[in-house]
């Protein structure tokens with residue numbers, strides 16, 4: 557094996573200092589030296605390099621009751637940004653986020669999707685327009701993640717299953733040609749799960765169910781999302797001769813637990829308004845929905861004894877009593893006594909899919925900063 561050159565060792569140590577400041581700030585020079593086993597002059601050099609590149613800054617002084625107070629260092633979240641988009645059949649949402657995962661700005665507009673050049677032109681213009689409005693230079697952008705309703709190839713350059721939007725085989729190349737930074741497609745359910753993982757760093761394993769107009773799912777294992785054809789829970793068969801699913805088969809979970817199946821075309825706001833107002837028809841539909849969801853969650857729990865996170869567009873409408881009812885229904889089905897704390901509702905954030913499409917770029921940079 558080739559020995560590391562002095563330059564490589566220096567770069568590695570620089571990244572270690574940067575990661576430490578990102579993970580634990582404000583922090584002083586001596587704390588960095590102690591935590592990383594470096595000499596004070598070495599830390600000083602690294603701090604100067606990081607400040608010159610705009611990745612960190614000095615922000616006042618550490619609190620101390622004795623002696624001279626030490627300078628405090630913090631990361632600059634806006635030193636880099638990532639962009640994410642959510643493509644829906646008639647709507648486009650774009651968000652840009654800094655290194656802390658907070659949204660710097662977003663835009664949402666009606667736009668009819670079709671897998672063609674003119675769509676990619678509009679998408680690229682919308683992304684570049686947002687970055688220009690936010691004064692984020694292209695060289696600071698780590699990449700653009702494009703979240704869509706479909707499964708994508710491991711490199712994110714092709715949609716390998718896009719039946720909902722009729723875009724199987726769509727390539728990222730026409731968009732890449734129009735953007736001066738990397739871009740890739742991402743499955744929208746994986747985007748939602750990426751946001752969960754970002755917001756719940758302590759959660760390393762979970763089953764994520766996105767209860768939206770169409771269902772989606774993802775599996776979180778050892779702190780990372782299993783990409784590709786994992787967690788496609790929507791096409792689990794619940795009934796051999798059930799209703800026809802868009803996948804061409806019958807009785808998939810999608811036919812019972814998508815928001816579309818629940819509301820039958822009514823808005824979610826309208827549905828839950830009527831339900832909470834005591835309408836018996838809506839109450840019966842909701843009960844059928846929860847029974848099917850319990851059936852699915854119980855099956856999933858037999859595969860993975862782990863947390864189950866319920867996200868997607870239905871999640872904001874879930875009340876504690878709904879989770880209690882769901883838990884009771886699951887417990888009635890389960891072969892084993894269930895702990896009462898495995899069901900969680902997903903993180904509620906604006907532009908969640910777009911933000912989740914951007915987050916893997918932030919994670920990659922923070923894990924291995926390109927300094």
Ligand SMILES: [Zn+2]
Nearest residue numbers: 791801803808
């Ligand atoms: Zn199906």
